[in-house]
Amino acid sequence: MREAARAEDLLEWYDRHARDLPWRIGPRARAAGVRPDPYRVWLSEIMLQQTTVPAVKPYFEAFTARWPTVSDLAAAEDADVMAAWAGLGYYARARNLLKCARVVASEHGGVFPDSQEALLQLPGVGPYTAGAVAAIAYDLPATVVDGNVERVMARLHDEHTPLPDAKPVLTGYAAALTPDERPGCYAQAVMDLGATICTPRNPACGLCPWRPSCAAWDAGTAAELPKKVPKKRKPVRLGIAYLARRVDGAWLLERRPDKGLLGGMLGWPGSEWNEAPEEAPPIRAEWKTLPEEARHTFTHFHLRLTVKTALVPMERVPSRGEFVELPAFSPSDLPTVMRKAFDLARGS
DNA sequence: GAACCGTGGGT
DNA sequence: TACCCAAGGTT
Structure with missing residues (x-):
C-alpha cells in the first residue's frame, strides 16, 4: 500500500x-x-507567468533597481515601463502591471492586500498569482496551482484526464496537500520540485522525495503525464514593415494601440498581418525592399515580415508615426519582432 | 469554453 | 524543421 504524500517531506527536501x-x-x-517584500513577490510572479526563470532574472533586476517600490513603479511613465518590458513578451502583463501598481499606490496606501480574495481583484492578478503572493509574501495557506503543480499532481495521482479538463481535479489534489505550517515555503517547494525534479521530460524520479507516494511511478507513466489536448498548428501570416530613417538619423516609429497583439508597444508602421497584406507606406519615399524577410513566431501564428527601408529628408511629414532621434530611441525598446526588422535594416 | 496573447531554449 | 515547454490572465 502506497503512503499518502506529505507536505513535510517536501519541505524537508526544499x-x-x-x-x-x-x-x-x-x-x-x-x-x-x-x-519577502510583497512588491518583489508580485513583480516576480507577473514576470514568471509563462516565462522561464533565466529570461526573467535580468528584467527583475532592472525593474527593482529602477523602481524599488510599488509607489515608484506607479509613478513611472507608461512608455518607460513598456520599453523596460520589451523582449519579455505578453505585453498585456506590462500594461496590467502599471494599472495594478497604481491601484495599490492610490487605493491601498502602497501596500499589497494580504488576502487572496483582495489580491484577485487587482489587474493582471489571477487565481495563481493571488495564491502565490498570499502564500509567499504573507505565509497564508493558499492553494497555488501552476503548470508545475498540475504536472506533479497528475503524476502523484496517475491522473490521465487531459488538461485543461483535469484542472479542477488536480486543484483539489493540490488543496488537500497544502499545509498550515510554512505554506509559503511549501508553495515554492512544489513548484521547485516540478521545475527541477518532476520535469516535463525525463523526470528525475530517483531524486524525488515523493516517489514513495507517486502513483505514476508505480504505474511507470510519470513521463507521459500530464496528458494535454493537442494544439492547433499555427497558420502563416504575411506583413510589410516600413523603416524610414531621416537624414539626421531619426527613425519613424509608431505606438501600437493598447489592445491586441503587442499592445502599447513601439513598432514600425506597416501593413496589416494577414494572407495578402496591402502596401501602407507611412511617408512618401523611395522604398527599397530588403532581400531577406524577418521571420517571427507568435503564440498563434507564424509571421513573415517584408522589410522596406527609405532615407527621407528633414522636412518630409509622415502620415503615420513620429520620428524619434537616436538617444531617445533604443532598439532594445522594441518587441522582438520589431527588433528583428531593425537588425535586418542595419545589416547586423 | 475557446481564443488570444511573446519569447527563447530544448529536443 | 517543427513542436513542446515555461511560476497564466483576460475577453
Missing part, C-alpha cells in the same frame, strides 16, 4: 535544495521570521 533566486530571501532571514 530546505536542502531551495534555489537562490533574486526574489527570494535567504533561509537565515526566513528562520528569523522575515517575510
Whole structure:
C-alpha cells in the first residue's frame, strides 16, 4: 500500500535544495521570521507567468533597481515601463502591471492586500498569482496551482484526464496537500520540485522525495503525464514593415494601440498581418525592399515580415508615426519582432 | 469554453 | 524543421 504524500517531506527536501533566486530571501532571514517584500513577490510572479526563470532574472533586476517600490513603479511613465518590458513578451502583463501598481499606490496606501480574495481583484492578478503572493509574501495557506503543480499532481495521482479538463481535479489534489505550517515555503517547494525534479521530460524520479507516494511511478507513466489536448498548428501570416530613417538619423516609429497583439508597444508602421497584406507606406519615399524577410513566431501564428527601408529628408511629414532621434530611441525598446526588422535594416 | 496573447531554449 | 515547454490572465 502506497503512503499518502506529505507536505513535510517536501519541505524537508526544499530546505536542502531551495534555489537562490533574486526574489527570494535567504533561509537565515526566513528562520528569523522575515517575510519577502510583497512588491518583489508580485513583480516576480507577473514576470514568471509563462516565462522561464533565466529570461526573467535580468528584467527583475532592472525593474527593482529602477523602481524599488510599488509607489515608484506607479509613478513611472507608461512608455518607460513598456520599453523596460520589451523582449519579455505578453505585453498585456506590462500594461496590467502599471494599472495594478497604481491601484495599490492610490487605493491601498502602497501596500499589497494580504488576502487572496483582495489580491484577485487587482489587474493582471489571477487565481495563481493571488495564491502565490498570499502564500509567499504573507505565509497564508493558499492553494497555488501552476503548470508545475498540475504536472506533479497528475503524476502523484496517475491522473490521465487531459488538461485543461483535469484542472479542477488536480486543484483539489493540490488543496488537500497544502499545509498550515510554512505554506509559503511549501508553495515554492512544489513548484521547485516540478521545475527541477518532476520535469516535463525525463523526470528525475530517483531524486524525488515523493516517489514513495507517486502513483505514476508505480504505474511507470510519470513521463507521459500530464496528458494535454493537442494544439492547433499555427497558420502563416504575411506583413510589410516600413523603416524610414531621416537624414539626421531619426527613425519613424509608431505606438501600437493598447489592445491586441503587442499592445502599447513601439513598432514600425506597416501593413496589416494577414494572407495578402496591402502596401501602407507611412511617408512618401523611395522604398527599397530588403532581400531577406524577418521571420517571427507568435503564440498563434507564424509571421513573415517584408522589410522596406527609405532615407527621407528633414522636412518630409509622415502620415503615420513620429520620428524619434537616436538617444531617445533604443532598439532594445522594441518587441522582438520589431527588433528583428531593425537588425535586418542595419545589416547586423 | 475557446481564443488570444511573446519569447527563447530544448529536443 | 517543427513542436513542446515555461511560476497564466483576460475577453
